[in-house]
Amino acid sequence: MSRGRVGVVIFPGSNCDQDVLWALEELGFEAVRVWHGSMRLSGLDALVLPGGFSYGDYLRAGAIARFSPVMQAVTAWAEKGLPILGICNGFQILCEAGVLPGALLPNVSRHFQCEPVHVRVENVSTPFTRGIPAGRVLRLPIAHAQGRYFAPPEVLAALERNGQVVFRYTSAAGERAAAANPNGSLNDIAGICNPAGNVVGLMPHPERAVHRSLGGEDGRLIFLSLAEVLATVM
């Protein structure tokens, strides 16, 4: 019995799509590819926008992909309150499309960074964190050149006020520290959600952490949360 039917959107230049498909399938979901040219999303329980370099990240990460036909459907889905997860480039696209607030700027190091980080789960009411104890620290890999979360002060304040910060970079012990923030994100933000909480974007890659031998298993918790949510809905 499938844990739910999840669509993985493929933009030209997406390169973590197969990884997300594998992770979902191994965790018992039915995972299907959704082409960026699709105008309709039917028969799906949730949607993942995977990482990669959509349109080569030319101009700006996510800046071109947001004009893909599928993004109209994604926006409509978001408004309907259906679960959407944007990972890395997927997060960047959701911000560019205005589905999530703020922007992802070049890392303070000005380089691509590939390394494991720790994030503390700050909001456990989203479909992707509901099964995780509040304050739990996850170890997940990052791989990005533009991951520095930025938003104007009033937007940032609203995010904090509404509990829209879902993941925050911390030490392994869950403490905030400059050294634990890999890219200079404001307020150590690693992931956020929309006000309704159904759309979540994060820079780390949970799909790269679903096997003990491949960088740990903490990423499973994010997908398994979705499974729990879908199970109660269905």
Add this chain to the structure above:
Amino acid sequence: MTRVVHTQAGVAGDSGAPARTGLQTEAPWRRQGLTDAEYARIVELLGRHPNELELGMFAVLWSEHCGYKHSKRALRRFPTRGPQVLVGPGENAGVVDIGESFAVAFRMESHNHPCAIEPYQGAATGVGGIIRDILAMGARPVALLDSLRFGPPSEPRSAHIARGVVEGIAGYGNCVGVPTVGGEIAFDPAYAGNPLCNVLCVGLIEKERLTRAAATGVGNVCILVGQHTGRDGIHGATFASVELDAESESRRPSVQVGDPFMEKLLIEACLEIVERGLAVGIQDLGAAGLTSSLAETAGRGGTGVDVEVEAVPQRETGMTPYEVMLSESQERMLVIARPENVPAIKEICYRWGLNAAVVGRVTGDGLFTVRWHGQIVGQVPVRLLTEETPVYDPEAKEPAYLAVTRQAAAVPAVAAGVAAAPAVAAPATLTGEPEDSVKASPRELLLRLLASPTVASKAWAYRRYDHQVQTRTAILPGAGDAALLVLRETGMRKGIALATDGNGRLCYLDPRRGGRLAVAEAARNVACVGARPIAITNCLNFGNPEDPEIFWQFKEAIEGMSEAAEALGTPVTGGNVSFYNESERGAIFPTPVVGMLGVTDRPDLCRGMAPGRTGQRLLLLGAVEGPERPDEVWAGSELQALLSGAGPQGVPADVDLALEKRLQDTLLKLYEAGVVEAAHDVSEGGLAVAVAEMLIAAAEAMSLAGAGNPSLGADVTLPGDPRLSPLTHAFGEWPSRVIVAVDPGEAEARAVALLEASGLPWIRLGEITGRALLTFRLPSNSGSQASPGEMPGETEWFSVSLDEAWKAYSREPFGREE
């Protein structure tokens, strides 16, 4: 023989080697890199003078880069057969059977000259080019490794090149979605004028999907897929076949510009075409563009091709047939297909946003025909381009410098002082060149070795590479001697390991030994993570082959590599030759780089180099005793490089291939028994550096896991071979040594039983402690060799805090970028 008649220069000489006059240097074939004799041969074969386009076609296909004219004969020495080899040399990549209906395609290629001129794009297009070679076999590119050599990082130009190359690899590899999982970086003044950038790509394919790059079936069509063709990179292959000089800078337009996004689309479209069985053959467009791509596919198919220049999608207007046929615009592939499959192929390409244009057809006449606006503008028998390439047997002569470097008197610049050092001496006195004698304690030497750019952490490079995309990477860069990929396609049951190795200093001092050492170390690296080495690809980087001393190095290195490949059962499946690696600063060290593929059925038992916990035992396996001639341990060593400004001296220690084979087999037996917790090869910097690297890897792993400050150390007693000084044991370099960590108790007992049964020399080296300190002891009975399994009595020699060692090791080679 047809005389060369040269209209501008009057009459050429008799033998195709005309007197050198100013006018004749303007001869068009010379400008394109062909010799007078070669031109004469072309005229003879054609029975007429070639026109400009035809001359260009000959020039690129007869260049060293495409034609292997100086190397072809010498390369025949390589052992290339084995039951595991599905495709050997001569195709776009070697293909090896790994079981479970899967095969691995892999190949390495150099992009040295472009990187010297334009580091970022040179490296980026190097990555793009080798990925397309793998794609041409129908395989999905799943991993990249880079073997890089630069001048000293303290020299601004070398630092600029090193940074640019690393950024270029990152920029292209990250975007195209192929993880960069390993490789090596070394620095030496020998590469200051001519850096090396060798990229290895690995592809995974279901055996039945294996595709050949052959144009077969008369009437089939040639479809050009991908990027529009522009004027970029015309004569890149020719550029690769000459030495770098002051004018190289002006060849910058010969360096192409890469578009990794386009490449990603190309990968997906081509794999879909292969998956659906729509292609008869696939070939990449690399050096010499359409010309070589069409000629090679037709050559392999035993057919001809008829190509329509104006059918080629062009980026600029007014391009001549010459420009179109020789352009090296990147991100293009040639698909040979039956005419009825054209619509399906076009549909796939358009869906991925790519051009797909039928540019020609396969013919049965064996001719390469180029048409432009209905007229034939060039026509050459394919055979002349691919099979009549001149093959030379260049003169080989032992280099004069060897008489100097071999002299024992020159060797122990370092060793003399070292050997004289008393058993327990701090500080020991090391004499470098007479005027620069060095006083250093062993503690300082260890720290300096760890901080040497060649030994030190390469995190500054690999952290910029996405090494995890495609989620197969189980042993990450820096964590082990080889990269390990677990293949999810096989239900995680199969793993492949990859390593590159090649030490230019050792090859310089003795190319044959250097060749053997490179193969042995690459195989050992793969075995160190628990995989069985099964096949080789390589990249042979040398100077000008027309110099007999260089060609001698080349032949000797091939001989050495072949001997080791035979002894270890790892056939050579292909590779690349890069000659003319010279600049005003002279030729590079002869640098054959070996790419080794290993395979395992128990990836769950594979390990990196980091010991996991207190109490684990460290065992030293293999060539526990040093070489017959103790001074060999310094020849080309890292310590020699550190202390002597005179360059490599001496003769490096040779590898005993039978012992090496037994070492690797035994190590793999230990892995199968599940008792190995960590393993590390003793290499640059010797035993003390190897121990430090293992503990630093442990500290790094704990730090990444968020476990805070390092909490493990090691307490090690150096072997007691009385012929060798303590410093030799600590820092001397000789092959066939591996340090293994095992859990105490039952695992240790099983390991010991296996070792005793193997007949392999081994000793207990020490154990992992709970203090972040590296302690090195000397056996108190320094005169006699401790028997295996018995811990000798010991005196502390020196200690280094792990924190200090880690700090030294983590030092970045160049300061912060402006």
